[in-house]
Every structure is written in structure tokens, then in C-alpha cells.
Amino acid sequence: MHPDRIRLPRLRDKVMSAEEAATLIHDGMTVGMSGFTRAGDCKAVPFALAERAKTHPLQITLMTGASLGHDADKVLSDAGVTARRMPFQVDASLRKRINAGEVMFMDQHLSETVEMLRNRQLKPVDMAVIEATCITADGGIVPTTSVGNSASFAILAQKVIVEINLSMPLELEGLHDIYIPTYRPTRQPIPLVSVDQRIGTPAIPIDPEKIAAIVFTNRPDSPSTVLPPDLETAAIADHLNDFLMREVKANRLSAALQPLQAGIGTIANAVLHGLLDSPFQDLRMYSEVLQDSSIDLLDSGRMTFASASSMTLSAGCYERVMANLARYKSRLVLRPQEISNHPEVVRRLGLITINTALECDLYGNVNSTHVNGTHMMNGIGGSGDFARNAHMSIFVTKSLAKGGDISSIVPMVTHVDHTEHDVDVLVTEHGLADLRGLAPRERARVVIDQCVSPLYRDALKDYFKEACRRGGHTPHVLEEAFAWHTRFRETGSMLSRDMMLAD
Amino acid sequence: MHPDRIRLPRLRDKVMSAEEAATLIHDGMTVGMSGFTRAGDCKAVPFALAERAKTHPLQITLMTGASLGHDADKVLSDAGVTARRMPFQVDASLRKRINAGEVMFMDQHLSETVEMLRNRQLKPVDMAVIEATCITADGGIVPTTSVGNSASFAILAQKVIVEINLSMPLELEGLHDIYIPTYRPTRQPIPLVSVDQRIGTPAIPIDPEKIAAIVFTNRPDSPSTVLPPDLETAAIADHLNDFLMREVKANRLSAALQPLQAGIGTIANAVLHGLLDSPFQDLRMYSEVLQDSSIDLLDSGRMTFASASSMTLSAGCYERVMANLARYKSRLVLRPQEISNHPEVVRRLGLITINTALECDLYGNVNSTHVNGTHMMNGIGGSGDFARNAHMSIFVTKSLAKGGDISSIVPMVTHVDHTEHDVDVLVTEHGLADLRGLAPRERARVVIDQCVSPLYRDALKDYFKEACRRGGHTPHVLEEAFAWHTRFRETGSMLSRDMMLAD
Numbered sequence A, B: 001m002h003p004d005r006i007r008l009p010r011l012r013d014k015v016m017s018a019e020e021a022a023t024l025i026h027d028g029m030t031v032g033m034s035g036f037t038r039a040g041d042c043k044a045v046p047f048a049l050a051e052r053a054k055t056h057p058l059q060i061t062l063m064t065g066a067s068l069g070h071d072a073d074k075v076l077s078d079a080g081v082t083a084r085r086m087p088f089q090v091d092a093s094l095r096k097r098i099n100a101g102e103v104m105f106m107d108q109h110l111s112e113t114v115e116m117l118r119n120r121q122l123k124p125v126d127m128a129v130i131e132a133t134c135i136t137a138d139g140g141i142v143p144t145t146s147v148g149n150s151a152s153f154a155i156l157a158q159k160v161i162v163e164i165n166l167s168m169p170l171e172l173e174g175l176h177d178i179y180i181p182t183y184r185p186t187r188q189p190i191p192l193v194s195v196d197q198r199i200g201t202p203a204i205p206i207d208p209e210k211i212a213a214i215v216f217t218n219r220p221d222s223p224s225t226v227l228p229p230d231l232e233t234a235a236i237a238d239h240l241n242d243f244l245m246r247e248v249k250a251n252r253l254s255a256a257l258q259p260l261q262a263g264i265g266t267i268a269n270a271v272l273h274g275l276l277d278s279p280f281q282d283l284r285m286y287s288e289v290l291q292d293s294s295i296d297l298l299d300s301g302r303m304t305f306a307s308a309s310s311m312t313l314s315a316g317c318y319e320r321v322m323a324n325l326a327r328y329k330s331r332l333v334l335r336p337q338e339i340s341n342h343p344e345v346v347r348r349l350g351l352i353t354i355n356t357a358l359e360c361d362l363y364g365n366v367n368s369t370h371v372n373g374t375h376m377m378n379g380i381g382g383s384g385d386f387a388r389n390a391h392m393s394i395f396v397t398k399s400l401a402k403g404g405d406i407s408s409i410v411p412m413v414t415h416v417d418h419t420e421h422d423v424d425v426l427v428t429e430h431g432l433a434d435l436r437g438l439a440p441r442e443r444a445r446v447v448i449d450q451c452v453s454p455l456y457r458d459a460l461k462d463y464f465k466e467a468c469r470r471g472g473h474t475p476h477v478l479e480e481a482f483a484w485h486t487r488f489r490e491t492g493s494m495l496s497r498d499m500m501l502a503d
Ligand SMILES: CC(C)(COP(=O)(O)OP(=O)(O)OC[C@H]1O[C@@H](n2cnc3c(N)ncnc32)[C@H](O)[C@@H]1OP(=O)(O)O)[C@@H](O)C(=O)NCCC(=O)NCCS
Pocket: A262, A263, A264, A265, A266, A267, A268, A288, A289, A355, A356, A357, A358, A359, A368, A369, A371, A372, A377, A378, A379, A380, A381, A382, A383, A398, A400, A401, A402, A406, A407, A408
């Protein structure tokens, strides 16, 4: 009965099968599940719930930290269980239902979900389902490879189902730092002043009476799906390294830079990898997710400490970290996403943030979420929490997508996640645009010179010229602003015959 | 020689005329001037500088807190002095030059200007020109009716010109609370945990040796230009009051609500006026500017304390406050705009923020700055600092502008200042859309039902229907998204013949 995993004896008779536990979840409930960027998600109850829905249809509002692994979002939405979903997802099948208007998706700044719950501005959580390493002697829940929103879900929920994952080493205990802001109007400052500081408790403190079920599982996290760096992402990394070196030379940054945040995905991972061969020293990370690149930086000694809300690693890297937790634990901490992403802390620490754009426009407005302005890719995630409050907000993107049929630098973005105010630097494989202190017309010239693909450069110049003829602080030709996008929709390419001939 | 106004004797020989002081400002300099929403601006040096430029042409980068009074922005830009301007302005003449691309304007979140200066991400301030009530015995500068960015400008500048305004009562001393965040990487939490707390000093502490000139003036601030409430703004206030009462009934707010922030302009002022006849008690304000409405709320006893960065009042209200400072001082404080607008403090205190949209779209994205997507009105001001970090972010607008030729509710906004994530509630004279916890398609239905003018309702419904046919999380018809705006540009009205016939 794993007394080391359930240290409060009276909880041991809460152990049951996933199928039994799933019966505690009823139609119409709001369910808060652990899981953040595929890490620390529940491995059994979601699937038992989907199975049960085949014979007992039910619908829930599903909240998580961020994305789930093991196709849980696919399985739950295919089973018709997910009626509403927040605050983030990355699943192809769920994405299809969201874009068809079948699942109501609330795309949220990741620091804000539990703030709204706490203020009773969202429907309360009926049931939390939390993956744990173990339950402590006083009933505290020790998370696994992510904290995400698990702490607040468990604290605010009526009842809690705990999934104890036996594949998670007990050495994970002590990795987490659970701090929850106090209630308003008596909220105190968050006392965090350096990335390596611990300000909370190692376990999620809840009333053990709320634990309604305990389920044992034994499956590792889904491995990360990021692709290795390629020529273009390596070029992006090089431009960024050169720029940061110039900042150090100009005495605007020290060789330790400022604490780094890097977004999810292939490009951000590649950019961090680029730091391995950089002259920077004693780097620190204050991010929401650690990818392989962060672990490699720690291993190389170039990074001294990393704080995040989850670890999403490839299979090999995952094994290496799990087998050597004692070694990593002094240089890693996992926090609630409300703290890893908190505006207060991000602004205080002064992060250099690196996030990915789907598309960016002439003036530096960024779309990170909506393909062609309408179809949700993943969600804004934490990018808004970080970019808005950064010391320096960097966005990266390849200049082209879909083999050149899409330019990621467009006249006007079809959806805005990050306004020009929140975008200091833009990097593509062609170059880097330092937009700090520039007015919109100046920004446009730098973006055209540095970032756009040569395939689209002349067309973008022409657009800007005509826009300036019309005038304005931020010149545009409204009836042409989305012409590239509508051409893509109609012909499968943003390139017009003219552009192709010109090239 | 006003020893009560210059209490450090050795500074008394720095007194000179505005004309002399203006010669200290040279071509190419970055000049940081006091002044925030027409309050506490310099009354002499800017005009002497413009005069001098007639014979000795020169160009500067002009930074302020926010807008200036006394047509200073007109005079300086007409004289060709203003080459670059940040972070906010409201002047018709300067606006024309900005929109013609003649003056480079950096529209910034108001909490961020001095953060970027401090981090050396903007060109350093050569000269600060600061209006003061007096200079203390240790050389500290006591501001007048605004703090704005004056403290950081004076601290960071090479040299400082002080304008002592004799029309400002000495009782202003003690009204201000100057707190500047410490440098990274050792920055500490901002210790402010309630709106009435004082955490700094009453004067701006600088090395008196930096004071290069002292000029005496004797002109009051320009009076506020806001219009009195009308039928529509009163209807907006009523909808908002009803909504807040329902929130109190539902136990989501206490009768003291949360600290209030209200933006500049006629509508926000009217909305605050509406609170005079409300059942709320012990209201507090944590805002960037106090308008007449805030003073009326204090006078009525309905508000107990107000914190801001400036006071911008009508002539009558201004006189009343100046004549009774002793009475108001215990219930008012003026802070640096970095603190009044700081994400850390805004999020901690949990503000209810009320800001004004120029236009808002189906999904709740807000444009507060760009007429027809291109022409700058004023700037984003503090609205982004507040809306992003609010407990509840409310945007207000009349449903129509220009006599009905413009609908302020449009299919897609032509410029985004505030994304849907940062807009919880939208109010027009027709009704209130509570968007919390809703997915985009749900938001659209509420906005159509509650907010759009009947003149445009059917057309907006038709747009949304066609958009949904096309699909997506946030449905749009890209080639039609700006059709109303291009029609306005071509015909002078967003209304088509069909819409007019339908009505
Ligand atoms: C923007 C985002 C999707 C990019 O992901 P990535 O893996 O780094 O980038 P890729 O270039 O591989 O692009 C991913 C996909 O988007 C497509 N894409 C890229 N630019 C595009 C554009 N302008 N229009 C349409 N599709 C585009 C790519 O073709 C690719 O499609 P595929 O999966 O079918 O091959 C991802 O970073 C994201 O979801 N960001 C938002 C959340 C966030 O930033 N969180 C940060 C804090 S965690």
C-alpha cells in the first residue's frame, strides 16, 4: 500500500481504481486537472472518465495548468466530455473542435486563471484531479514534474482526487516551492527577489478531508515533441547572441544578462541551445517551462539556476534528470504558474523574455495564436504575462511558413496578442530588428530591412509606401491590409504572380 | 527672493529668467519635463524655448509624464522644437504633425518610460525641467499638482531646471509620496499594500548641484476640458452601477468595491460622477489622474481616499481644492506614475479599472488610440498598465460617434491596444456586456445583444453569421472585416444604403 507514498495513514482507505474515482465526476462539473506543457498531467482518471462517458454521457468544464500529454485532450474531447476548456491546449483534435465552435475555449494569460477563480469570477472548481509524487504525513500533496495551477485547484476545489504516480522518484519532494498570494484586500507583496529563492512550502497544503480518492499510476510523462535546431533556428539564435553581446559591450547588460524566460516550441528551444556556445556566464532562468535546452545549459555550467512551473523534456533528457534528481534539485525549482508568470515578479526581476510569433507586422504587433486571424493554434499561454512586464521582450519567428507560401512578416497581423508596446526586439533568420525607442514608421523600416524574407520584401515595401502616402501615425491601407491572407485562403499562397516574377 | 520657496540658500543665485534658462537646452538634447494630464507642467521655459527656436532653430526629444497644458505641445511643435515625443500627448496641432510623420511619437505604457530610461534602453535625459512648489532645505524638489515622471527625470538627468510656481500654495508640500524602485538585480518589493499608505519622501531627492537654473512663474494649471455628463454617459454610468450592485449582491464584491481607477476624458468622468448616487460606501481610488468627479466623491464622503499621479480639475474645482488643501491632504496622495500605474501594485490591490475605447469589436478587442486604424488620437496612456492587471477591467464607450456615421462597435478593430483577455466588461449607453469566462463566439453574442447601436445591429449580426459559417475560434471574414471603415473613408459614413433602409 506504499506507506512512503501515502504517509497519512487514514487516507489509505481512499485508494481506489481510476474507474471508481471517475464516477465522482458528474455532468456539469468544473474540473481542475494538473498538467502543464505535457508535464505532471494525470495519467489515469481522464481516460477512465472518457471511457465512462461512452455509456454515461457527461460534459465538464476542464481547467488545467496548460497543455496535457498522452492525448488526454484528444481522448476527452473525442468522448464529448470537454464542453468548455481553459486556459491553454495544444491538441490537434481538440483544436479542430474549438475552431468548429463545438468546444468553448477560453484562451487566458496563464497567471490569471486562478486569480479569477479566487475572486469568484469564474465558476468554482468542483473537483481537482492532481498527479502527485506522494502525500505527506499532514496530508500535503507533493506534485510531480509540474506545479501549474494544481495548488490553487486543490485548495479551492470541493474535493480532490490524487493520482500517485509510482514512476515519479520520491526525490522529487523538495523540488517544488508552493506559495499562494494572500487574499485581497490584505494581500502582501510576493517576497521573491531572486530566481533561486524559496518562499513557500514543498507540498500543497490542503485539508486531507477533501481528498476523495487516491489512484495509483505508473506512467512517465509524454516526451516533448520539439524538433532539433535547423539552419534557420540556428541563424535566429546567432542573431540574438550577437545582439546580446552588443548589449553587454554597451554596458546595458552584464555577462550574466538578466534572468531568461523562453516560450514553448521548437524555435525557443533552439534559441536557448544557441546560448551553449555563447560567452555569457552564470545565466539564470525564470520561466514557465524548462525544455532540454535549459537542462543542457545547467549541465554545461553556463546556467546556475532555473526556476519554472514545469519540465517538458525529450525521453533521453527526462531519464537523465529523473535519475539524477539529487544533483539537479539544488539548481531547480518548480513554482505555481501564478508565481512563475506573475507580473509583479517578472517586472521586479527584469526578465529577458523570448517568445514565438506566428506572424508579426510592419509595426511589431504580434499574433501568436490565430492562423489567418480566425483559427486557434494553441493559445496565448504565458507569453503575455512575460512580454508585457519584461526588461526586454524578444519575439522570434521564421520569416516563412509552409514552404514560403506564408510570410510570417505581414502588413497587418490578423489577430493581436502582443501590441507593439510589448515587442522590443524581433528576430527572424534574416536578421534582428531592435525596435526600442522607435516610432511606428521607424519600426517599419527596420522590420523591412532586417526581418522579412526577400521573397516578400518588395511587396511589403510597396505596401508601406502606399500606406505612408495615406498618412497616419501607423500608416495602413485598410482595404489591402489582409490581401496577403485572403490570397492565401483563395490560392494556397500569399505570393502573387507579380511577387513571384519579381523574385 | 522667496526664502520660503528656496530654502537652500546657496541655490538662490541660480535664479534667472526663463529666457536665460532656455539657453541651457541645446539642439539634439533629450529633455524630460514635468506635466501629467495638463497638471504640474512648466509654465515658462517651454515657451521661452519655442521663442528662442525662432532665431536659433533646435530640435529635442521631449519626454513628459503625459499631456501638457497651456498649448505647450502646440507651441513647441509649431516652433519645430519637438522632433521626438514620448510617452503621451493630447494636442491637436502636435497630433497633426505626428500623423503626418513629421514628429516621431513613441506611444508608451505610462509605467514603462522611466523603467526603460533607468535600464539605459532609451537615450538618457540631458535636462529635466520640473515645476515645483518649493525647494527644501536639503535641495529636494516639492512637485505641484502632478508627479508624473518628474522624480525619475530629475534623478536621472545631467542637469535640472526648476520652475517654482508661486501660484501653487505651499500647503502642497506633504501631498506627494516619492518612491522610486531600487535598481535590478537587487530590486525589492514595492511595499505599498493599501491606497492610503505613504512609502516614500515628500520631495524629490536630488543632488542640489545638479540644479542649473531656477525660474519663478505664477500661472495656474490649464483647466480640464472634460464635458459635463450627457444622456448617454449617464446611461453608461447607470448600467455600470447596476452591474456593480449585482456583483455586491452576489458577494463577489463588498460595498466598498475594490479600489477604483478611471481613465481620462469625458466618459470616464461621467461614470465616476454616477457613483455619487450609488449605494457604495468607503470607496477608494487608485488611479493616475483625479478629475472633478473624484473630488466630488471625496466631498460627498462616499470616497474616503484617493491616490493618483495628478489632479486635472475644472477652474472652479481647482480653486476649491487649492483653497482647502489642508482639508484634502489627509485624503489625497500624488505618486510617481511608475507607482500609480505599476503592474505590481495594480495587481496586488486588485483594482476595478474603467477606461475608454474609441472602438471595440465583436470579441472585445479594444482600440483606444488609432482613428480608422492609422491616425493617432492621444496615446494608450496608462490604460494598458491598468487593464492588464485589474481585478476587473471595464471599458466604456458611446455606441456611436460623429452623429451615427461611426459605430464604435465594429466587426474587427483596426488597431488593438487591449486584447480580449484584458477586457472583462464592455459598456455602452445601450447596455453592459459581462464577458468574463466566455469564449469568443459567446462574447460576440453578448456584445451584439447589449452594446451595439440598433442602427448597426443587423449588419453586425450578418457579419458574425457569415464569419461563423467560415469557422474558427474567433470567426472573421477577413475581406469584409474593415468594410465599415473603408466605407466611412470613402463616403463619410459607416452606414450603407442597406443599413439605412433597414432602419
Ligand atoms: C507560435 C507557436 C505556435 C510556434 O511554435 P513553434 O513550434 O516554435 O514554431 P513552428 O515554426 O514550428 O510553427 C508551428 C506551426 O505553425 C505554423 N506556422 C508558423 N507561422 C505561421 C503563420 N504565419 N501562419 C500559419 N501557420 C504558421 C508552422 O508551419 C507550423 O505548422 P505545422 O505544425 O503544421 O508544421 C508556439 O510558440 C505557440 O503556441 N506560442 C503561443 C504560446 C506561447 O508563446 N507561450 C509562451 C510561453 S509558454
